[in-house]
Amino acid sequence: MGYLVERIGKKIIVGLDELGRMASLLQQIIVQGAKKPFNAKHFVQQMVKIGVDTLPIVSLMSIFVGMVLGYLAYLQFKIVGLEMYTGSLVAASLTMELGPVLTAIIVSGRIGSSTAAEIGTMKVTEQIDALRTMATDPIKYLAVPRFYAALIMLPILTVFADIIGMFGGYMIGVWKFGIRHQIYIQKSIDFLDPIDIINGLVKTIIFGGLMITISCYKGFTASGGAEGVGQATTSAVVLSIMTVLVSDYLLTMILY
Amino acid sequence: MQQELKIGIVVAVAIIIAGIMITLAGGRSFYRQGYQLRVHFDYVSGLDIGAPVRLAGMEIGEVRDLQLIGNQIEATIWVESSAKIHSDAKVTINSLGIVGEKYIEITLGKKKLLKNNDSIIGENPVNVEEVLVRGERVVKMLDYQVKFLERVVFNGQTTWEEVAGIIYNLSEITKDTNSLIKNNKQDISLSIHNFNKLSTTLEKTVAENREELRNVTGELKKATKNMNMAILNTDKGINKCLAEFSTAASSFSNVCKKIDEGNGSLGRIIKDKKIADDLSETANNLKLLSEDLKQHPWKIIKPKEEKQPGKRK
Amino acid sequence: MINIIDVWKGFGSNKVLKGVTLKIEKGQTMVIIGRSGCGKSVLLKHIIGLMKPERGKIEVFDNDITRMNEEGMQTIRKRFGMLFQGAALFDSLNVAENVGFFLFEHTSMKKNEIMRIVSEKLKLVGLSGIEHLMPSDLSGGMKKRVGLARAIAASPEIILYDEPTTGLDPILAANINKLIKELQAKLSLTSIVVTHDMTSAYAIADRMAMIYDGKIIEVGTPEKIRNTNNPIVQQFITGSAEGPIISD
Numbered sequence: 008m009g010y011l012v013e014r015i016g017k018k019i020i021v022g023l024d025e026l027g028r029m030a031s032l033l034q035q036i037i038v039q040g041a042k043k044p045f046n047a048k049h050f051v052q053q054m055v056k057i058g059v060d061t062l063p064i065v066s067l068m069s070i071f072v073g074m075v076l077g078y079l080a081y082l083q084f085k086i087v088g089l090e091m092y093t094g095s096l097v098a099a100s101l102t103m104e105l106g107p108v109l110t111a112i113i114v115s116g117r118i119g120s121s122t123a124a125e126i127g128t129m130k131v132t133e134q135i136d137a138l139r140t141m142a143t144d145p146i147k148y149l150a151v152p153r154f155y156a157a158l159i160m161l162p163i164l165t166v167f168a169d170i171i172g173m174f175g176g177y178m179i180g181v182w183k184f185g186i187r188h189q190i191y192i193q194k195s196i197d198f199l200d201p202i203d204i205i206n207g208l209v210k211t212i213i214f215g216g217l218m219i220t221i222s223c224y225k226g227f228t229a230s231g232g233a234e235g236v237g238q239a240t241t242s243a244v245v246l247s248i249m250t251v252l253v254s255d256y257l258l259t260m261i262l263y
Numbered sequence: 264m265q266q267e268l269k270i271g272i273v274v275a276v277a278i279i280i281a282g283i284m285i286t287l288a289g290g291r292s293f294y295r296q297g298y299q300l301r302v303h304f305d306y307v308s309g310l311d312i313g314a315p316v317r318l319a320g321m322e323i324g325e326v327r328d329l330q331l332i333g334n335q336i337e338a339t340i341w342v343e344s345s346a347k348i349h350s351d352a353k354v355t356i357n358s359l360g361i362v363g364e365k366y367i368e369i370t371l372g373k374k375k376l377l378k379n380n381d382s383i384i385g386e387n388p389v390n391v392e393e394v395l396v397r398g399e400r401v402v403k404m405l406d407y408q409v410k411f412l413e414r415v416v417f418n419g420q421t422t423w424e425e426v427a428g429i430i431y432n433l434s435e436i437t438k439d440t441n442s443l444i445k446n447n448k449q450d451i452s453l454s455i456h457n458f459n460k461l462s463t464t465l466e467k468t469v470a471e472n473r474e475e476l477r478n479v480t481g482e483l484k485k486a487t488k489n490m491n492m493a494i495l496n497t498d499k500g501i502n503k504c505l506a507e508f509s510t511a512a513s514s515f516s517n518v519c520k521k522i523d524e525g526n527g528s529l530g531r532i533i534k535d536k537k538i539a540d541d542l543s544e545t546a547n548n549l550k551l552l553s554e555d556l557k558q559h560p561w562k563i564i565k566p567k568e569e570k571q572p573g574k575r576k
Numbered sequence: 577m578i579n580i581i582d583v584w585k586g587f588g589s590n591k592v593l594k595g596v597t598l599k600i601e602k603g604q605t606m607v608i609i610g611r612s613g614c615g616k617s618v619l620l621k622h623i624i625g626l627m628k629p630e631r632g633k634i635e636v637f638d639n640d641i642t643r644m645n646e647e648g649m650q651t652i653r654k655r656f657g658m659l660f661q662g663a664a665l666f667d668s669l670n671v672a673e674n675v676g677f678f679l680f681e682h683t684s685m686k687k688n689e690i691m692r693i694v695s696e697k698l699k700l701v702g703l704s705g706i707e708h709l710m711p712s713d714l715s716g717g718m719k720k721r722v723g724l725a726r727a728i729a730a731s732p733e734i735i736l737y738d739e740p741t742t743g744l745d746p747i748l749a750a751n752i753n754k755l756i757k758e759l760q761a762k763l764s765l766t767s768i769v770v771t772h773d774m775t776s777a778y779a780i781a782d783r784m785a786m787i788y789d790g791k792i793i794e795v796g797t798p799e800k801i802r803n804t805n806n807p808i809v810q811q812f813i814t815g816s817a818e819g820p821i822i823s824d
Contacts, residue, residue, distance in 0.1 A: 051266050051267055051270065052266065054266075054270045055266045055269055055270060058270060058273050058274075059269045059270060059273050062273060102284075125668075128667070129666075129667070132662055132664055133660045133661070133662060133664040134664045134665075134666055134667070136621070136626050136660065136664065137658070137660055137664040137665075137666070138666075139626055139653070140624050140626070140653055140656060140657075140658040140736075141653070141677055141678045141681065141682075141730075142650040142651070142653045142654045142678070142681075142682060143677075143681050143682075144646065144650070148681075159274075162277075162281075163273060163274055163277040164277075166277040166278075166280050166281045166284075167276075167277060167280070169280075169284065170280045170284065196287050196288060199284065199287070199288035200288055201285045201286075201288045203288075204281070204284055204285050204288060205285065208281070
């Protein structure tokens with residue numbers, strides 16, 4: 008029993024320690040990010056990686072999510088004879104919740120893992136040390152461009168996820184179930200609130216920042232060769248996704 | 264393709280989409296120009312903030328605020344600046360379909376235009392429950408009267424006093440009905456008025472001579488037609504009353520048949536062929552109407568489809 | 577030039593450095609020898625400030641770097657070059673970008689000017705015309721030499737070598753040794769070399785120091801080390817299995 012308490016206590020202390028280190032990394036990223044010069048080349052590279060290269064998979068995900076949503080919403084609404092509200096449900100749930108969260112989860116999986124793996128490999132092969140010996144701050148050189156690229160590209164990806172998901176819902180609602188085109192569009196628009204859309208995008212900015220901070224942290228603290236990098240990558244993805252979901256709950260409480 | 268170009272395309276497309284979404288979103292008139300009006304109600308029937316405001320059936324704004332001021336409720340509504348609301352417009356609270364979403368309906372007007380922050384008096388919505396209760400009472404009384412008439416005809420023990428009493432009661436009923444639906448469409452009150460007039464005439468006529476009875480039944484016939492039209496335009500709350508009304512009508516029809524066959528003393532009194540025919544036709548009209556309504560209740564909800572209900576057979 | 581005074585460092589319960597004191601003069605090549613895992617690399621990382629000692633102080637260019645913050649360290653590090661054990665080339669950059677990294681990041685030199693320096697440094701390490709290759713295309717020996725080119729690209733005053741000849745064939749190792757010597761002669765650099773390759777150590781050293789059990793147990797010229805009476809040093813330099821050092 009005492010042993011168990013001790014173990015739990017140790018876990019909590021380790022967890023709090025990690026949390027503190029991540030917070031200080033985030034702070035350093037922000038401090039370093041504000042300093043000149045800004046590494047535009049890396050920033051552009053990361054924007055391509057996070058934004059452009061992730062766009063196809065985000066589109067694929069969101070069109071299917073939209074279709075499933077449309078299908079289920081139609082079946083439920085049909086029971087009470089309100090099938091014209093299918094588009095409203097699809098539009099509202101995508102912009103408020105599913106678009107932002109699913110995009111953040113996909114980016115966590117794709118970018119979180121590659122960030123942790125890249126930085127982790129650099130760490131275990133002494134490339135991070137090499138950077139420092141060449142008077143280059145690894146946080147500024149590696150984390151800052153990724154951080155800003157994530158902050159900018161996540162809302163951008165979410166906009167695509169929203170609109171493509173709505174199109175998925177439209178395909179099901181209008182082409183499969185035969186809701187009238189004008190009615191579908193009108194009801195979708197009626198239930199969209201500009202504030203909801205903006206809140207959804209604000210959420211993704213925060214998701215992006217947290218996700219990239221966690222992934223960078225896991226990379227910077229990787230140790231023990233290839234296996235260590237593997238562990239760092241796994242825990243970066245798991246922790247990023249958990250953080251996205253938990254912070255989504257908190258942000259929803261705050262924003263709505 | 265150059266990296267910067269790719270990013271540029273993605274970002275630009277996203278900004279355009281986001282811009283369109285945010286601008287289109289809501290119909291909530293986030294950026295549209297508009298003005299506010301204050302509407303005072305005694306009773307708002309569960310109206311919510313955010314409920315739509317319609318001008319002659321077209322959505323033009325929403326309810327922004329509801330506040331209790333003194334013993335009245337002040338609803339602040341926002342309407343688009345393109346929507347012109349006149350001081351003689353009627354402002355009512357209606358509900359939409361089965362779901363019962365409440366909205367504010369404003370009619371077009373002619374007198375001076377209302378400006379920002381002007382106030383206007385709203386009409387109180389019909390309390391559906393009250394309509395139902397009173398309607399039911401009316402039908403019960405009618406039913407009772409018809410049964411009484413039947414008894415009188417069967418037994419042949421009619422006294423003029425009794426008939427006069429019946430007619431007096433009928434008149435009371437119509438008064439009641441009249442007050443019940445005085446807030447409703449005009450044709451119903453017209454029909455009630457006719458019915459009222461009819462009863463009064465009937466009372467007089469029966470007491471004096473039978474010659475005028477002919478005119479009376481003619482009028483009764485006209486009244487049913489009016490009633491027909493009126494009921495079709497009435498609120499759905501009366502729906503339930505109609506079912507009972509139908510029973511009443513068939514009883515009435517029974518009576519009239521007996522009168523036609525010449526049974527009972529009253530039958531003999533009014534054995535004049537013309538009067539009997541008229542009465543019978545009236546009863547049939549009533550019966551047809553109520554049966555028709557029973558089968559097709561939507562006609563009450565959608566009165567527009569039945570432009571001339573009086574012509575139907 | 578570099579003055580290490582009573583430096584202690586441990587990782588958890590494992591004490592690696594237990595009071596290291598060492599002085600390195602300008603223009604000298606100091607070779608630090610010792611067994612694998614005895615703390616040689618750790619000492620090297622302390623000199624360039626990648627690690628902070630628990631106790632003691634390290635003076636570089638008359639500055640106590642143990643008390644410096646990261647920003648202060650960066651100005652000091654600009655005068656250093658370091659060759660890592662595994663070369664530590666940046667995977668995402670090609671050879672030219674690796675070699676010219678410091679110049680690209682910290683100077684306002686034009687690109688063609690940097691490229692000229694890069695090819696000059698690559699020529700110096702015997703690798704001309706590979707500017708466009710990626711590190712993954714290079715062999716181990718090539719990586720080391722590119723790493724060396726990178727270390728000297730910014731014309732540093734001090735170069736740190738972490739196991740420069742480990743994992744190379746004897747001929748390549750001899751080449752690297754020659755290269756280190758040449759650089760030393762041409763650029764009059766101060767060099768600190770960490771190695772357990774005694775051939776290499778004798779070939780390049782002006783002075784040698786041996787670390788054992790977290791302390792410097794012997795310092796001197798290669799001659800002095802070769803003729804030492806210390807049985808531990810004796811066992812290490814002759815590479816015999818018998819002696820006071822117990823292998824585990």
